[in-house]
Amino acid sequence: LSDRLTETFRNLRTKGKLTPADVDGTVREIRRALLDADVALPVVKEFTAKVRERALGDEVNKALNPAQQVVQIVNEELIAILGGQQRRLQFAKNPPTIIMLAGLQGSGKTTFAGKLAKMLEKEGHTPLLVAADLQRPNAVNQLQVVAGQAGAAIYAPQPGNGVGDPVQVARDGVEVARRHQHDVVIIDTAGRLGVDAELMKQAADIRRATDPDEVLFVIDAMIGQDAVNTAKAFQEGVDFTGVVLSKLDGDARGGAALSVASVTGRPIIYASTGEGLDDLEPFHPDRMASRILDLGDILTLIEQAQQAFDEAEAMKMAEKLATDSFTLEDFLDQMQQLKKMGSMKKMLGMLPGMGQMKQQLEDFDERELDRTEAIIRSMTPIERRNPKVLNGSRRLRIARGSGMTVTDVNALVNRFEQAAKMMKTVARGGTPNIPGMGPI
Ligand code: GDP
Ligand code: MG
Numbered sequence: 001l002s003d004r005l006t007e008t009f010r011n012l013r014t015k016g017k018l019t020p021a022d023v024d025g026t027v028r029e030i031r032r033a034l035l036d037a038d039v040a041l042p043v044v045k046e047f048t049a050k051v052r053e054r055a056l057g058d059e060v061n062k063a064l065n066p067a068q069q070v071v072q073i074v075n076e077e078l079i080a081i082l083g084g085q086q087r088r089l090q091f092a093k094n095p096p097t098i099i100m101l102a103g104l105q106g107s108g109k110t111t112f113a114g115k116l117a118k119m120l121e122k123e124g125h126t127p128l129l130v131a132a133d134l135q136r137p138n139a140v141n142q143l144q145v146v147a148g149q150a151g152a153a154i155y156a157p158q159p160g161n162g163v164g165d166p167v168q169v170a171r172d173g174v175e176v177a178r179r180h181q182h183d184v185v186i187i188d189t190a191g192r193l194g195v196d197a198e199l200m201k202q203a204a205d206i207r208r209a210t211d212p213d214e215v216l217f218v219i220d221a222m223i224g225q226d227a228v229n230t231a232k233a234f235q236e237g238v239d240f241t242g243v244v245l246s247k248l249d250g251d252a253r254g255g256a257a258l259s260v261a262s263v264t265g266r267p268i269i270y271a272s273t274g275e276g277l278d279d280l281e282p283f284h285p286d287r288m289a290s291r292i293l294d295l296g297d298i299l300t301l302i303e304q305a306q307q308a309f310d311e312a313e314a315m316k317m318a319e320k321l322a323t324d325s326f327t328l329e330d331f332l333d334q335m336q337q338l339k340k341m342g343s344m345k346k347m348l349g350m351l352p353g354m355g356q357m358k359q360q361l362e363d364f365d366e367r368e369l370d371r372t373e374a375i376i377r378s379m380t381p382i383e384r385r386n387p388k389v390l391n392g393s394r395r396l397r398i399a400r401g402s403g404m405t406v407t408d409v410n411a412l413v414n415r416f417e418q419a420a421k422m423m424k425t426v427a428r429g430g431t432p433n434i435p436g437m438g439p440i
Helices: 002-013 020-036 041-055 066-081 109-122 139-150 166-179 197-210 226-237 255-264 285-293 295-308 311-323 328-340 344-348 355-363 366-377 381-385 392-402 406-428
Strands: 097-102 127-132 153-155 184-189 214-220 242-246 268-272 280-282
Touching: 020 041, 020 066, 041 066, 041 255, 066 255, 066 285, 097 109, 097 197, 109 127, 109 139, 109 184, 109 214, 109 242, 109 268, 109 280, 127 139, 127 166, 139 153, 153 166, 166 184, 166 197, 184 197, 197 226, 214 226, 214 255, 214 268, 226 255, 242 255, 255 268, 268 285, 328 366, 328 381, 328 406, 366 392, 366 406, 392 406
Parallel strands: 097 184, 097 214, 127 153, 127 184, 214 242, 242 268
Antiparallel strands: 268 280
């Protein structure tokens, strides 16, 4: 998706006033790009119609930079479809908050149950996992393993009683949570490989029996065109209050996110981005829109950067990215390279006017570099190479050593993580050969 759009916007960017033909050409490209990304046809049609209408309207005509305005419109419309604001989990006024999971087999429900439990525990909640998937022989066991890894409590039916009743298990689970004062209950349910009437009935029965505060529909981001029918079937069969998009770490290009959000009108609440229990993030519509749009900006930046980069450095960096061993030391190097390039503002002029990267650059300040350096210098080599070890006491020590506050240290680690993630996205996106950097 990104490469295609990038090209389109790049062409547009060189133009001054836009003719209706320019707009139509761009809209056609956007349409193709979205279809390529497996966004469902009705969604694509609606989206492009809206963009076209706005692009031909006054706001673009009167804009100082019409091309930039079109990009802005595409970004806004993407964010709108993706739900606008980030939506948080709704907690019940009177605990326990009951969260039921639904979705096809293999969509990532059980994994997500563990991730969510872990995340909630970190926030001070006391979740109870409930194993109401009695379909597959191993399902209860799988949840037990996940619960163990997450350090979360679990309610599971006793083994050896034959096939139990998942509705009863769910009901009992909620009761157990009440008795033992768990403030959140996460009910894992069965899925089938395809949409199935019996499965829907079971899920609907569990919903009726437990009256959950949230029903989260878990969908594999790689599902492609089936996203729409699957989401619709679950909306009709069980209905849900929110969506979890799983396997976003794969090469899914965000198409499913657009389709599901658009067709069901339900917010995407979480993005699941790996097999590990820590690979869970709140879903940010604006970031997803950026992910769809911004890759091009990053590429442009890299292209500019490589003129200033010393070739050997660039090669080294490319290797680092490829092997996924981007460290805080590299981060520091990179910031120093950026400084070499001098005028950041000039580079900002090339960006279509949005996105995280731009924000980061706008926030970029040379003194910041010195502070960053001070903090990184106060880290041990192990900490620099593996920032995951940076727990509270280490951060405190580093803050003291560098004369900064823990908040400064946290901010730096966050920025590093964002940069590392962005690097990974670029690396994964199969970027074209960038002269001087070699294939990433
Ligand atoms: P369920 O049948 O819906 O409960 O799905 P599972 O939670 O058992 O997940 C099915 C498979 O997908 C497992 O192998 C998981 O490890 C894997 N999986 C789940 N979520 C993710 C994710 O976000 N990223 C990746 N790469 N794999 C995932
Ligand atoms: Mg499961």
